[in-house]
Amino acid sequence: MLDMWLHGIEGLLQFRELAFLALGMFIGLFFGAIPGLGGAAALALLMPLTYGLEPFTALALSGGVMGGVPMGGSITAILLNTPGSAPNAATAIDGYPLAQQGKAGLAIGAAASSNSIGGILGTVSVLAILPIAKNIVLLFGPPEFFLLALLGLVIVSTTSRGKLLRGLITGGFGLMVAFIGYNDVSGGERFTYGVEYLWDGVHLVPALIGLFAVAEMINLYVKGGSVANNAASVKITKMTSGLMQTFRHWPTVLRGSLIGTVVGAVPGVGGVVASFLSYSMTVQAAKEEDRDSFGKGNIKGVIAPEAAINAKDCSSLIPTLAFGIPGGVEMAVFMGILIVHGMQPGPLLLRDHQVEIYGLIWALTASCVLASFTGLLLVKPLSYVTLLDAQILAPLVLCVAFAGSYAIDMTIENVVVTAVFGVIGYLMVRFDYPRLTIVIALVLGASAERNFHQSMLMSDGKWSIYLNRPISAVLLAATIALLVIPVVRAMLSKASNRKILVEREAA
Amino acid sequence: MKRVLGTPVTDYMPALGLLTLTAIYLATAYQYSPDARAVPAGVAWVMLILISLDLVSRTRTKSGAALMHWLNPAGDADKQDAVKRYPVLKQLVAVAWIAGFAAAMLLIGILYAVPLYVFLSLLIQGRRPLLVCVGFAAGATLMIWLLFDIVLSLELYPGILFGGA
Numbered sequence: 001m002l003d004m005w006l007h008g009i010e011g012l013l014q015f016r017e018l019a020f021l022a023l024g025m026f027i028g029l030f031f032g033a034i035p036g037l038g039g040a041a042a043l044a045l046l047m048p049l050t051y052g053l054e055p056f057t058a059l060a061l062s063g064g065v066m067g068g069v070p071m072g073g074s075i076t077a078i079l080l081n082t083p084g085s086a087p088n089a090a091t092a093i094d095g096y097p098l099a100q101q102g103k104a105g106l107a108i109g110a111a112a113s114s115n116s117i118g119g120i121l122g123t124v125s126v127l128a129i130l131p132i133a134k135n136i137v138l139l140f141g142p143p144e145f146f147l148l149a150l151l152g153l154v155i156v157s158t159t160s161r162g163k164l165l166r167g168l169i170t171g172g173f174g175l176m177v178a179f180i181g182y183n184d185v186s187g188g189e190r191f192t193y194g195v196e197y198l199w200d201g202v203h204l205v206p207a208l209i210g211l212f213a214v215a216e217m218i219n220l221y222v223k224g225g226s227v228a229n230n231a232a233s234v235k236i237t238k239m240t241s242g243l244m245q246t247f248r249h250w251p252t253v254l255r256g257s258l259i260g261t262v263v264g265a266v267p268g269v270g271g272v273v274a275s276f277l278s279y280s281m282t283v284q285a286a287k288e289e290d291r292d293s294f295g296k297g298n299i300k301g302v303i304a305p306e307a308a309i310n311a312k313d314c315s316s317l318i319p320t321l322a323f324g325i326p327g328g329v330e331m332a333v334f335m336g337i338l339i340v341h342g343m344q345p346g347p348l349l350l351r352d353h354q355v356e357i358y359g360l361i362w363a364l365t366a367s368c369v370l371a372s373f374t375g376l377l378l379v380k381p382l383s384y385v386t387l388l389d390a391q392i393l394a395p396l397v398l399c400v401a402f403a404g405s406y407a408i409d410m411t412i413e414n415v416v417v418t419a420v421f422g423v424i425g426y427l428m429v430r431f432d433y434p435r436l437t438i439v440i441a442l443v444l445g446a447s448a449e450r451n452f453h454q455s456m457l458m459s460d461g462k463w464s465i466y467l468n469r470p471i472s473a474v475l476l477a478a479t480i481a482l483l484v485i486p487v488v489r490a491m492l493s494k495a496s497n498r499k500i501l502v503e504r505e506a507a
Numbered sequence: 508m509k510r511v512l513g514t515p516v517t518d519y520m521p522a523l524g525l526l527t528l529t530a531i532y533l534a535t536a537y538q539y540s541p542d543a544r545a546v547p548a549g550v551a552w553v554m555l556i557l558i559s560l561d562l563v564s565r566t567r568t569k570s571g572a573a574l575m576h577w578l579n580p581a582g583d584a585d586k587q588d589a590v591k592r593y594p595v596l597k598q599l600v601a602v603a604w605i606a607g608f609a610a611a612m613l614l615i616g617i618l619y620a621v622p623l624y625v626f627l628s629l630l631i632q633g634r635r636p637l638l639v640c641v642g643f644a645a646g647a648t649l650m651i652w653l654l655f656d657i658v659l660s661l662e663l664y665p666g667i668l669f670g671g672a
Contacts, residue, residue, distance in 0.1 A: 163579055164578055164579060165557060165560060165561055165564065165574075165578035165579040166561065166579055168557055169525070169554065169557045169558060169561060172550055172553060172554040172557060173525065173554070175547075175550045176529070176532055176547065176550060176551065176554070179546065179547045179550070183543050185542055185543065186539070186540050186542045186543035188539070188540075188543060190535075190536075190539055190543060190544075190547065191532065191535055191536075191547070193535075214605060217605075218598075218601045218602060218605060221601035221604065221632070222593045222597055222598055222601050223593070389633070391628070391629065391632055391633030391634075391635070392629065392633060392635075392643065394628075395624060395625045395628040395629065395643075395647070396625070396643070396647055398605070398608060398624075399621050399624070399625065399647050399650075399651060400650075400651070402608065402609065402612060402617075403617055403621070403651050403654075403655055403663070406612070406617065406663075406664055407655055407659065407661050410661060410662070410664075412612065412613060412664045412671065415609050415612050415613065416609055416613070418609070419605050419606060419608075419609035422605055423602055423605065423606075426598075426601075426602070427521055430598070431518070431520075431521045433521070448546075449546040449547075452545075452546055453542070453545075453546075487577055487578060490576060490577045490578075490580060491577055
């Protein structure tokens, strides 16, 4: 095994491979920073260009792209509240408020270092898990996948501190939207109201661009001014302080990397769940007095999702390579590149192409670190973007966001989806509904429904299947506990209840 | 501003809108087979309960305050009063610009909509000098054209009026 690892490194340390790795990293950074493009688009566009390359070189290029995308996405998420790719939406929750406070450099520095560490920890996990991956994935069946989705929704709802009810409502709304389109359970279309475009459902990326980028631009239009409230502090931001924050909050990095690794290993769950789950768990784990600062510019809110995203990118190679089950859209496209180069994903791939696979893992890791350093170099000039006047910034961001939304699959209806979700996102901000749960629901809705039906088929319609299986029972208990505990805690706080009622009567 | 049960009418709007939307969704769900509607209908029923709770919690009554405190403490009435409110007209104008830009993309295509939107937005909303508006509009168009059409070789949508499907 060690022999193969070393051969993988040796193969990568050639001039041509390193050059393509660096090229891939820059392409990844660029695509990651543009809303609507992301890693899947970059890999899809590069796929034909890799025909003429050696398999190892093609994998170095792909690894470079995949490693660069998260850092590019986090830069725009922090500076403009415009996540370049969907998982970076979690970074924007605290990264953008930091940018507004003139601490963009601090946030990007922390994102860069947690990106690197997350990537390295993810690689270590992949190297350890790859040989035993099959046994872990087989522990989860449809009931567990269904309950995992439910648990994810509830965790995120409880994370929207003090907004459990509204978090559940937006989660429910997200699920309703996620059920639009072709239904593979009964084999027909639903809730499309005659719109052909909706047969494929509401596309996630245009919806996310709307919810975050467009909503924020509407907000900026209304508020006026610039992203950063404090021009003076933008200029004095130190890059190294962001780096140090990551090491200071090492438990957050470790937790995020672990969550990213576990989520990445489960096929079809993806980076959005990894980043939001990591963010949620960090909020849950924070001290009482620290929790209120999340969403207002807590650096741990940047570190947690960033560590998870890169760790997830590494570990999502496990189901893709070992079982031929892509961990997400990006991995599905990457599978195409593997096949183009004569490498059929599945157990045989690990036997027949070990050197290439380990080379890919090292390339991905190296790209994560390289992209972080490049991101750090760009901190200073990029920070000044936050000082641009809203009336100039908003039209430019909207042009890229709408054009990027169209470019996903060259469908103009994506632009309409982006605009509609932009207005929905703005209304959610205006009326104090959390946006986190809608994202998770959009991602997990369809698979949750499919797994629910499969569970019911497995048990002949008996709900007891969720109690009879140990992992299911634990997941169900955790979901109920998370729903009940905050409500009971609020009900039991008698003094606070009495105060509210007295105040209300006095009013 | 008109108030119902102590709360401004506009604060009920999102919940009422969502309630209507959910009712339509539920009615549509019942047109499908039992298998196809099982999960969507279940979610819609739960949503009706949750939205009703949200509506009650928004009233400034005893039960409303208690519900808000138990289920949504961040939305307590005193905290809501502290939220900065912007003029409705200003918000509508901002949304109208977005809708107008999307409609322009659909009608006249990306390459014409981008300069038109940037130019008008900077001129009317931003009150910038004419030359600045032209410069930014040309720059934005050049950036979109170079990036999507030239670098990525993606054919930009020509617009319904110019042969787009």
